[in-house]
Each structure stands twice: as C-alpha cells, then as structure tokens.
Amino acid sequence: MKQLSLFFIVFVCASIVVWNWEKTPRLTILLPPHDQPVQLFPVMQEEVKREQVTPVTDDFKEDEPVIDKLPPSLSTNAASLNTRQDNEFPKTQEEHHTTEPAVREHIEPPVTNVEQQACNFGKGKWIPADNRPLYSGFGCKQWLSGMWACRLTQRTDFEYEKLKWQPKDCKMDDFTADNFLKRMRNKTLAFVGDSLGRQQFQSLMCMVTGGEEMPDVEDVGTEYGLVKAHGSTRPDGWAYRFPTTNTTIIYYWSATLCDLQPVDPTTHTTDYAMHLDRPPAFLKHFLHKIDVVVLNTGHHWNRGKLNANKWIMYVDGKPNTNRKIADMGSAKNFTIHSVVRWINTELPNHPGLKVFLRSLSPRHFFNGEWNTGGTCDSTTPGALEVVHDESSDPVAAAAVKGTEVKLLDITGLSLVREEGHISRFSIRAAPGAQDCLHWCLPGVPDTWNEVLFAQI
Ligand SMILES: *[C@@H]1O[C@H](CO)[C@@H](O)[C@H](O)[C@H]1NC(C)=O
Ligand SMILES: *[C@@H]1O[C@H](CO)[C@@H](O)[C@H](O)[C@H]1NC(C)=O
Ligand SMILES: *[C@@H]1O[C@H](CO)[C@@H](O)[C@H](O)[C@H]1NC(C)=O
Secondary structure: OHHHHHHHHHHHHHHHHHHHHHHOHHHHHHOOOOOHHHHHHHHHHOHHHHHHHOHHHHOOOOOOOOOOOOOHHHOOOHHHHHHOOOOOOOHHHHHHHHOHHHHHHHHOOOOOOOOOOOOOOOOEEEEEOOOOOOOOOOOOOOOOOHHHOHHHOOOOOOHHHHEEEEEOOOOOOOOOHHHHHHHOOOOEEEEEEOHHHHHHHHHHHHHHHOOOOOOOOEEOHHHHOOOOOOOOOOOOEEEEEEOOOOEEEEEEEOOOOOEEEEOOOOOOOOOEEEEOOOOOHHHHHHHHHOOEEEEOOOOOOOHHHHHHHOEEEEEOOEEOOOHHHOOHHHHHHHHHHHHHHHHHHHHHHOOOOEEEEEOOOOOOOEOOOOOOOOEOOOOOOOOOEEOOOOOOOHHHHHHHOOOOOEEEOOHHHHHOOHHHEEEOOOOOOOOOOOEEEEEOOOOHHHHHHHHHHOOO
16 A cells, blocks of 8 residues: 555656646747757758868869869869769667757756856847948959859848847957957958858958958968969969058868878879878968968868868878778867867967857758758748757867867858858759859958957
8 A cells, every 4th residue: 555655646746747848938939949950960960062062162262173173283183073972870869869959958957156167159040230231242342252142143131141149148248350450460360161151351452451452461371371372373362461550361272171192292293191090281381470360171071072172081190090980970070179289289489369169050951952952041040049059069168178179160050041042052062953062241250250359
C-alpha cells in the first residue's frame, strides 16, 4: 500500500513536470525563427559548391575567369571547377549540431549575467533606419565591384539596404567615416580571407569614403608586396591609404588561411603545399605593420577546389597522413585553430594589435542547391531577431575560446537576412544559377563593419 501511494505520488509529479514542459512558451520562443537554423549547417557543408558554379563571383577579380591563387599556367582550369562536387561534410553530424544553440539555451539559467559578460554584438535585431545605407550603390565605383553592386542590376527591391543592426545587450556607436579615421589614425587594418573578406573590404572602403570619389586615397600596395607578379593577372590584394589620417586599409587574398608554397618551384605545373599548420606568409611577414586584423575562411574547403588548384594538404612540413584531419570539415577546423593559436602567441610581440576571426558568412539556397536550381528570391528577411547567446558558428567560436583573438560574430545576424544576396541578379553566374553566397553591396557586410568598428 505504502509503495503504491509512493508510486502514485511520483507519477503525479512526473505528469506535472511533463505538462509544464510542454506548456512553457519559452521553449518555442527560444527556438530560432522559421526553419532558418536548419539552413545554416546544410549551408555550411555545401558552401563551396556555390563557388564552383560561379567561379567568377567567388573569385578575386571580377573580370577574370576563376581561380584562387593559381599560377598563370593553371588559369585555364576554370571550367573544371564547375563539374566538381564535394560531399565530404558528414551531413547527419552537422545537422545534429544545428539544434545545439537553441537547446542549450533552455537548460541554462535565465539571462542574469549578461551585464557582467562582454557585450554580445551577435544578439539583437534588425530595425528599419532612415540613415541607411551608408553609401549609394550607384556610387563607390572606385572600390565596389560591379558584380556586387545590386543597384546596377535588374533588381527592383531595395528594402534590404535600409535595415540597421541593433545589438540587444550593448550600445553600438554609429559608424561615421570621421570617427573611423580618427580611431585609426596612423593605423592599418587588414582583411585576410576569401571573397567574402573581399566583400567586407570593399564595403569598408565605401563606408569610409561615403561612396564618393577620393582621388587622394593612395594606392600603397607595393609597401605590402601587393603587386601584380610577372605573368599573373592580378595582385594578391590591395592596400589603400587615407592621407589625412594616415590610415591604411588592406585586403589580402587567402582563401584558406594556410601558407601555400609550390612543391616544386622549378616547374609551373607544380602542386602546391597547403600548410594547414602554417599561417599565410603575408601575415607572418607584415604582422608588425598591422594594427587590426580580420581573418576569415570557410567557403573554399572542398575537394573540387583543392584539386583544381593542385593544393595538397601538408602538416608538419609533410603531406598529411593523419586521417583525422583529412576530410574537409576537419581540415578547416584544424587550420582555423592553428592560425588562431599562432596569432595568439604573436600578440605579446605586437602590443596594441587586435585580431578578429570573422565567423562564417552563411549561404541561403532554398529548394535546391547551387547546381539544382537553388534560389534565394525572397525580398524580405527570414526573421528580424537573433535571440540565442551562442554563436551560430561553433567552429569559429571554439577556435577563439581561451585566446585573445576576438570573434566577429556575424553568422546569426546574417543568417536571418536571406533576402540580401545577389540572387538571380548575378551578372556572372551561369544561366539559371543564382548567387546565394555573396551579398549585395551596400548591404549586410556593411553591418559586419559596423560591428567591427564598435570593437576597435
Ligand atoms: C602619427 O604619426 C606621426 C608621425 O610618426 C606622429 O607625428 C603623430 O603624432 C602620430 N599621431 C598619432 C595620433 O599617433
Ligand atoms: C603613418 O603611420 C605609421 C604607423 O602606422 C608611421 O610609422 C608613419 O610615420 C606615419 N606617417 C606619417 C606621415 O605620419
Ligand atoms: C577542432 O580542432 C580542435 C583543435 O585541433 C579540436 O580540439 C576540436 O575537437 C576540433 N573540433 C571539431 C569539431 O573537429
């Protein structure tokens, strides 16, 4: 009898708990809006495919075919990129991750310690603002690539230009060119990364110039070795100096944040050693001349690109034999951790240096993939708010943990902005293909720079 009533009590308690669990509105509120988050990781694992379909949009210079950092002899390989695919990211595993941020949040106590924590710029909401965009998409011809200037395409909706990011738990200074230049007096800011890094670079150039012609801005590429090598079609990046404040802004092309070296420098058909555990030589060489570094990678980690570029993974100066880092997702993670660790150990030698790892810029292919008619036709955001505390890019977040390198966490706030991509207005993509990887400018990458500005 005693046992029976005990059982009964336990049963009743359990029912109440379950009933409350189902009832509590927090659970649904905290679930990210729409089916968005489900997008992210499928997106991440196939991010690279997009680049294969429009090698030109992902590339380095708009008026050239493809290629990352190919020697001139290889630049005819463009077409081969189109045919390659990559399915190396384990789908189920990645999908499993997608639920994590939301789920963890229920378990954690309510938001009480937010004030004590460093401000989280990645959490907040998009609000309409009359003072956006910060420059005109018809202007900025000096810096803005035509292929990213959606104002110059057939696109007719431009509401996406008028949203401003408002972090929830912190104040964010409004970006002004004057304030930026003052803060960066005698200083140099360098973006090092892939084409999304280049978008952020162009965006910043437009923000600082207000999109106006500025003939007095000096090209100082030669100071950083950014010159067109003999026989190649482009330099590895650009450097510009604003003479009034002696402020320099650099972009350096490093799609994987690895050091790339010819295996056999004596031939031009050589393979390239892609040293996963060595930072790009440029960074090593010029770190002492840089005050703010913004690193990014993500969209080039696919077998097709590696093969087409003849990049061979090296670790410890030798071809990689470690199966644990041989697949693309692991190699990317390993590299991001390596470069962050390296630069973190350099920080004591460079007082004042600030380093940011920019989290992944999400892709948005709906109803298909880059090569199966995937689209991003929406003219409205998927959601306006990011409610979770944790980054939507756990790889980047884990890499900076315990280091002085900061996370420029733009994944979540960009993830809800599916309407901000080039979409079908791509002037470079193959017919029928859409660019749901790169962003219209002015647009979402401007906000990445505002969030960056707030932290420098
Ligand atoms: C900028 O550099 C110049 C020349 O080295 C120096 O005279 C000036 O004081 C510096 N300004 C600031 C704000 O550091
Ligand atoms: C510009 O800034 C650099 C430091 O970034 C300094 O070495 C140089 O002297 C400055 N030049 C002028 C003209 O102030
Ligand atoms: C990423 O790399 C770090 C360092 O090599 C490792 O500790 C971590 O477990 C890796 N994470 C994943 C998801 O592979």
